[in-house]
Amino acid sequence: MAAVAVVAGVALVGYHLGAGRASDPSTRPGATSRAVPPSGVPTTSAVGGTGLGQTQTSADGGRITLVAYDGDLLSITGAAPPTAGESFSAVELRVCASSAAPTSVNPYDFVLVEPGGTAVDTLELIGEGQQPELQMSEVPPGQCVTGWLSFQVTAAPVSVTDTADGLTWALG
Numbered sequence: 727m728a729a730v731a732v733v734a735g736v737a738l739v740g741y742h743l744g745a746g747r748a749s750d751p752s753t754r755p756g757a758t759s760r761a762v763p764p765s766g767v768p769t770t771s772a773v774g775g776t777g778l779g780q781t782q783t784s785a786d787g788g789r790i791t792l793v794a795y796d797g798d799l800l801s802i803t804g805a806a807p808p809t810a811g812e813s814f815s816a817v818e819l820r821v822c823a824s825s826a827a828p829t830s831v832n833p834y835d836f837v838l839v840e841p842g843g844t845a846v847d848t849l850e851l852i853g854e855g856q857q858p859e860l861q862m863s864e865v866p867p868g869q870c871v872t873g874w875l876s877f878q879v880t881a882a883p884v885s886v887t888d889t890a891d892g893l894t895w896a897l898g
Contacts (some may be wrong), residue, residue, distance in 0.1 A: 733875055736815060742761075747817065750773050751897070761771045776897040777792050777819035777885070777886070777894075777895025777897065778792055778793075778795060778860055778895075778897075779791070779792065779793075780895055782888075782891075782893045782895070784829065784888065784889075784891040784893065785890075785891050786821075786824075786827060786829050786830070787826065787827060787829070788821060788822060788823050788829030788865070789821070789822045789824075790819055790820070790821050790822075790888060790891075790893065791818060791819065791820040791822075792818075792819060792886060792895040793818040793819060793820050793872065793898075794817070794818040794842070795815070795816070795817050795818075795886075795897050796815065796816045796817075796856065797813075797815045797882055797883070797898070798815070798882065799813060799814040799815065799816065800813060800814070801814070802814040802816065802849075802855050802856065802876055803853070803854065803855060803856065803857055803883045804851065804853045804855065805849060805854045805855065805876070805878070806852075808878055811880055811881065812878055812879065812880050813878075813879060813880070813881050814855075814875070814876060814877065814878055815838060815854060815861055815877050815882075815883055816856040816874050816875065816876040816877065817836070817838070817874065817875050817877075817886050817897075818856070818872065818873065818874045818875075819836070819860055819869070819872070819873065819874075819875065820864060821860070821870065821871050821872075822865070822869070822870035823865040823867050823869055823870070824867065825830045825867055825868045826867060827867055828864050828865055828866050828867055829861065829864075829865050830863075830864055830865075831861065831862060831864075831865060831871060832862055832863070832890065833860050833862060833875055834847065834848060834862075835858065835861070835887060835889050835890040835891075836855070836875050836886060836888055836889070837849060837877075837886070837889060838877045838879060838883035838885070838886055838887075838897075839883060839884055839885045839886070839887055839894075840879060840880065840881045840882075840883055840884065841882075841884055841896075842880050842881075842891050843866060844880075844881075845889075846878070846879050846883070847874045847877070848876060848877055849876045849878060854876065855874060855875070855876025856874035856875075856876050857874065858872075858873050858874065859872060859873050859874055859875070859876075860873030860875050862881035872880040872888060882897075882898060883897050883898075884896065884897060885897055886896065887893075
């Protein structure tokens with residue numbers, strides 16, 4: 727079973743490495759708030775008062791960049807319409823391994839934080855949410871993967887947090 731998971735992870739990494747970035751997020755219907763740094767150029771400072779474009783380092787030396795944020799979406803690929811008082815939000819992350827060691831990507835380590843501190847987990851069904859999804863994978867040294875994580879929220883999130891590494895990016 728573990729061997730199947732490793733093979734699937736390697737296949738997903740290959741897919742994401744070959745796929746590159748998604749189409750220009752500014753052309754997606756329903757997108758409300760976003761900023762995208764120049765392709766492949768992570769920055770170390772916030773853009774427009776938010777964490778967009780900000781790169782942080784994980785415990786294993788990997789680098790994670792908040793590439794884009796789409797908030798207050800009324801619909802999202804593969805998901806049932808939100809219930810009254812809820813909407814969808816999505817974040818695009820770029821995860822890069824250091825040149826010396828691989829890094830693991832686990833989408834379930836990331837949560838959106840609503841006002842008041844409520845943490846919201848990612849949508850759980852494969853194929854549900856903004857595409858391409860950020861997949862669970864092992865990123866080889868010196869390589870990067872980029873993908874979206876989608877969430878169903880009750881209020882506009884204030885941040886996205888990597889719970890495994892204690893990293894936080896401000897939204898909005």
